[in-house]
Amino acid sequence: MFDRIERILLLILTLAVLGFVGEPYVARLLYSSGAPRSVTPPAGLGAGETAVIELFRQTSPSVVHVFAEASARFNRQQGGQSSGTGFVWDAAGHVVTNNHVVANAGRIRVRMATGEIVDAEVVGLAPDNDLAVLALGRINKPAPPIAIGSSAQLAVGQSVYAIGNPFGLEQTLTTGIVSAVQRQLPTDGGGELADVIQTDAAINPGNSGGPLLDSSGRLIGVNTAIFSPSGASAGIGFAIPVDTVNRVVPQLIANGRVPTPGIGIVVGDEAVAARLGIDGLVVVRTQPGSPAERAGLRGIDEATGSLGDIIVGAEGKAVTRLAELKKIMAAVGIGGQMTLVVERNGRTFEVKLLIRDVGAGRG
Secondary structure (H helix, E strand, O other), X not given: XXXXXXXXXXXXXXXXXXXXXXXXXXXXXXXXXXXXXXXXXXXXXXXXXXXXXXXXXXXXXXXXXXXXXXXXXXXXOOOOEEEEEEEEOOOOOEEEEOHHHHOOEEEEEEEOOOOOEEEEEEEEXXXXXXXXXXXXXXXXXXXXXXXXXXXXXXXOOOEEEEEEOHHHOOOEEEEEEEEEEEEEEEOOOOOEEEEEEEEOOOOOOOOOOOEEEOOOOOEEEEEEEEOOOOOOOOOOEEEEEHHHHHHHHHHHHHHXXXXXXXXXXXXXXXXXXXXXXXXXXXXXXXXXOOHHHHOOOOOOOOOOOOXXXXXXXXXXXXXXXXXXXXXXXXXXXXXXXXXEEEEEOOEEEEEEEEOEEOOOOOO
């Protein structure tokens, strides 16, 4: 009797093992389909998805790809061709991009969203703001100007959208939020972009000059730089606020340049001054006939090497960086009078002088 039970149990165990091992093969035999699968009806896009799709549909025709070939003078040093992004500013066909995309370019071409390629020429450059305006040649179908918003009331956490050509991949949309506002961003020329927008929307080489948009599809900034040791997006991108763009671009279109408020001084290296314990701007020299020279400011004595004047304040605010002084001068405006606080030989005094247009890159 026990032998019979053992044989039954062994048979059951054998069948169980065979069933376990053979189950995949049986499933493939019974359920494999040699015909295309039927399509499951969609549940429909969410409201947020629909809004982003519409935003891209409306805005992308205004976004262009900019190609700048280095001029013969700079081709030997820098070589090749740079590319970036731009967008149509007005019905006249002006395109806005970054200054660093087209600086020192010999030939500039623009690929429209339609795929048409046209030549373009520089209308104006604003290196201190990293902005440039191009004029397009004749095109078959003009693109619509981009909608303009405001950057004055941007809030950290609000959604933003970037359209550009990262690594040459055209018409690319990335999304993120406003990570911070009123950042200060150093430039290659030793200046500083003030009040820039920080975002975690993916911005990579090729996005430069492209639009940063709010959820209504309005321009709120121009993408200009990333912070990344590797050179690829690390979630920290920067954009020039549209309020600055909307002030600078019309001046570039009208005059080819932006008036630069200044007093006619050349200042010393801020890092060196800080290491020496100097809490202010060291005046290296004043320009002949400048407001600074007429007001009696003194630079470094070339004969002895002794320090001259140190600017420590302007209009009631402490000053330790040239960018801070430039911001105050811009607020006062060309033709306005500014009060400086100056240190000379351990003595502090005030100087009043007029602000004039001194040209890009000067103080």
